[in-house]
Amino acid sequence: MGLDLEFTPQDQIQARVSAARKSFLEHKTRDVEFRLVQLRKLYWAIKDHEHELVEACTQDLNKPQFETEVAESGWILNDIVFTTRNLHKWVKDEKAPDIDLSFKFMNPKIRKDPLGCVLVIGAFNFPFQLTLGPVIGAIAAGNTVVIKPSENAPRCAAVIQKVIEIGLDPSCYTVIQGAVPETQALLAERWDKIFFTGGANVGRIIAKAAAPHLTPVVLELGGMNPAIVTKNANPRLVARRMLWGKTMNAGQVCTSQNYLLVDRQLVPQVVEEFKKAYKEFFPKGAKDSPDYSRIINDGHYQRLKSMIDNTKGKILMGGTMDEKERFIEPTLVQVESVDDSLCTQESFGPFIPILPVENLDEAISLANGVQSTPLGLYPFGSKTDIEKILANTRSGGVSCNDAALHIPTLPFGGVGESGYGAYRGRASFDVWVHRRPITASPSWLESILSIRYPPYAGKLSKFKAASALVPDFDRDGRKLRLGWLRFILTLGGGSTKAGAGRAAVVAAGE
Ligand SMILES: NC(=O)c1ccc[n+]([C@@H]2O[C@H](COP(=O)([O-])OP(=O)(O)OC[C@H]3O[C@@H](n4cnc5c(N)ncnc54)[C@H](O)[C@@H]3O)[C@@H](O)[C@H]2O)c1
Numbered sequence: 001m002g003l004d005l006e007f008t009p010q011d012q013i014q015a016r017v018s019a020a021r022k023s024f025l026e027h028k029t030r031d032v033e034f035r036l037v038q039l040r041k042l043y044w045a046i047k048d049h050e051h052e053l054v055e056a057c058t059q060d061l062n063k064p065q066f067e068t069e070v071a072e073s074g075w076i077l078n079d080i081v082f083t084t085r086n087l088h089k090w091v092k093d094e095k096a097p098d099i100d101l102s103f104k105f106m107n108p109k110i111r112k113d114p115l116g117c118v119l120v121i122g123a124f125n126f127p128f129q130l131t132l133g134p135v136i137g138a139i140a141a142g143n144t145v146v147i148k149p150s151e152n153a154p155r156c157a158a159v160i161q162k163v164i165e166i167g168l169d170p171s172c173y174t175v176i177q178g179a180v181p182e183t184q185a186l187l188a189e190r191w192d193k194i195f196f197t198g199g200a201n202v203g204r205i206i207a208k209a210a211a212p213h214l215t216p217v218v219l220e221l222g223g224m225n226p227a228i229v230t231k232n233a234n235p236r237l238v239a240r241r242m243l244w245g246k247t248m249n250a251g252q253v254c255t256s257q258n259y260l261l262v263d264r265q266l267v268p269q270v271v272e273e274f275k276k277a278y279k280e281f282f283p284k285g286a287k288d289s290p291d292y293s294r295i296i297n298d299g300h301y302q303r304l305k306s307m308i309d310n311t312k313g314k315i316l317m318g319g320t321m322d323e324k325e326r327f328i329e330p331t332l333v334q335v336e337s338v339d340d341s342l343c344t345q346e347s348f349g350p351f352i353p354i355l356p357v358e359n360l361d362e363a364i365s366l367a368n369g370v371q372s373t374p375l376g377l378y379p380f381g382s383k384t385d386i387e388k389i390l391a392n393t394r395s396g397g398v399s400c401n402d403a404a405l406h407i408p409t410l411p412f413g414g415v416g417e418s419g420y421g422a423y424r425g426r427a428s429f430d431v432w433v434h435r436r437p438i439t440a441s442p443s444w445l446e447s448i449l450s451i452r453y454p455p456y457a458g459k460l461s462k463f464k465a466a467s468a469l470v471p472d473f474d475r476d477g478r479k480l481r482l483g484w485l486r487f488i489l490t491l492g493g494g495s496t497k498a499g500a501g502r503a504a505v506v507a508a509g510e
């Protein structure tokens with residue numbers, strides 16, 4: 001038996017948040033060495049209890065050990081090592097780019113300041129990766145963190161609490177357990193940033209709760225992700241990769257494709273290849289395989305069941321279900337329209353609806369109609385086909401000729417309806433810092449800087465001569481090529497040399 005999840009008493013929530021805030025205001029997490037020690041300790045807390053992570057994922061989702069070690073524990077352990085290796089580089093002040101010589105003496109730089117006391121709300125499907133991933137970045141950036149794992153993966157939530165309490169300083173990092181009332185109590189607090197992973201409906205609740213305090217929010221939401229398969233695609237690759245996208249975690253993956261738009265000519269071959277691939281992946285069927293997850297809870301099982309009960313499509317592969325086990329077989333369905341029950345909502349389960357289309361233009365138009373800003377997009381076809389798809393669509397990310405593949409250090413996030421803000425790799429640090437511009441005006445510059453002080457009489461023309469940039473374009477938007485003439489007229493128009501010239505003009509005028 002794994003750990004039991006105990007919800008945090010609601011009357012403790014405010015005090016726990018205040019303690020984390022106080023630690024931030026006492027600057028406990030500013031020291032980079034402190035952050036590194038926390039991350040290293042978290043690494044070992046996870047590594048030493050990896051078997052408990054695996055067991056919890058088995059209990060909550062029947063997640064195979066391979067998937068847990070690759071996409072949960074292994075993923076975040078690598079994330080920690082990557083972060084600790086790079087943190088000294090990331091925290092360094094940055095030289096401010098594109099600064100005119102006149103201002104260079106003020107030594108402009110960008111400091112990466114922590115935001116403060118932040119809240120991370122996790123999802124159930126990759127409970128460790130999607131909760132601890134943002135936490136690793138928040139620690140690295142010097143924030144204090146309150147963590148709310150998903151109650152829908154209760155054993156995993158309990159293990160998250162265990163490793164956090166073993167590894168991290170409790171005055172700076174704390175776990176609040178609970179469901180809607182506890183999350184509402186957290187949302188009533190003032191935060192310096194909220195990072196939410198979950199569905200769009202709850203995402204709206206989070207954004208509204210954050211608005212009164214002007215709290216910035218990252219929303220990592222789901223999407224109605226299309227796969228577009230042109231007549232030039234390789235049917236075997238389409239089938240194997242798209243099947244993987246829907247068998248990993250039984251399709252409970254925010255980035256997995258929700259539906260396939262397949263060139264009609266290719267449909268029979270694609271269907272055949274799906275059947276072959278299914279036999280190769282699960283020779284004894286998915287139900288008897290140790291490599292296939294179950295649906296997280298009865299509510300989601302019933303939601304998925306009603307999607308398949310209401311389809312007008314034809315089941316071509318799979319289709320079996322077992323309510324007691326919350327098992328749903330990977331199920332390929334040929335549908336007649338994007339208005340089918342399998343396409344009108346995010347399934348977040350192992351359904352593979354295929355809609356035959358006449359050509360690529362139709363596929364693009366249908367995909368944009370279903371949702372113009374999905375989280376992921378999966379084009380299969382020739383290079384030209386793929387470029388056409390990219391040029392005519394939007395999405396959080398794209399895997400060409402693949403399912404939901406994401407390189408762990410590549411920025412990850414949605415756009416429009418699939419959310420905003422990105423993390424992972426360096427982006428996990430950037431998302432949690434304020435880029436604070438810092439200048440220092442030297443006292444010896446005072447005679448030049450005094451052009452800004454009243455009385456203003458006679459100063460405006462000198463100021464303009466020193467600072468106004470002359471456009472290199474005309475009123476019709478055409479770029480002008482004035483070359484040396486422009487250089488002389490503008491004293492450089494922004495170049496380093498000209499900046500010096502212009503500064504000299506000002507100095508001479510004082
Ligand atoms: N973009 C991503 O990285 C990503 C990753 C995983 C899941 N998702 C999306 O999440 C959805 C499924 O995950 P889920 O079921 O865990 O999402 P969810 O939105 O139901 O729950 C996410 C979190 O919100 C909390 N919550 C639920 N209702 C709430 C309310 N009324 N007020 C305040 N908090 C509340 C839950 O306790 C949980 O911690 C899918 O849409 C999926 O695509 C997105």
Ligand SMILES: CC1=C(/C=C/C(C)=C/C=C/C(C)=C/C=C/C=C(C)/C=C/C=C(C)/C=C/C=C(\C)C=O)C(C)(C)CCC1
Nearest residue numbers: 066067070071125126129130248252253254255256405406
């Ligand atoms: C070419 C050679 C090698 C390279 C091999 C490569 C590149 C192998 C790649 C393997 C991959 C891509 C494996 C991917 C596994 C991913 C898993 C299991 C799951 C990830 C799940 C995620 C991220 C889920 C996220 C969910 C979200 C965000 C929402 O719900 C070598 C290295 C082998 C050497 C020879 C040459």
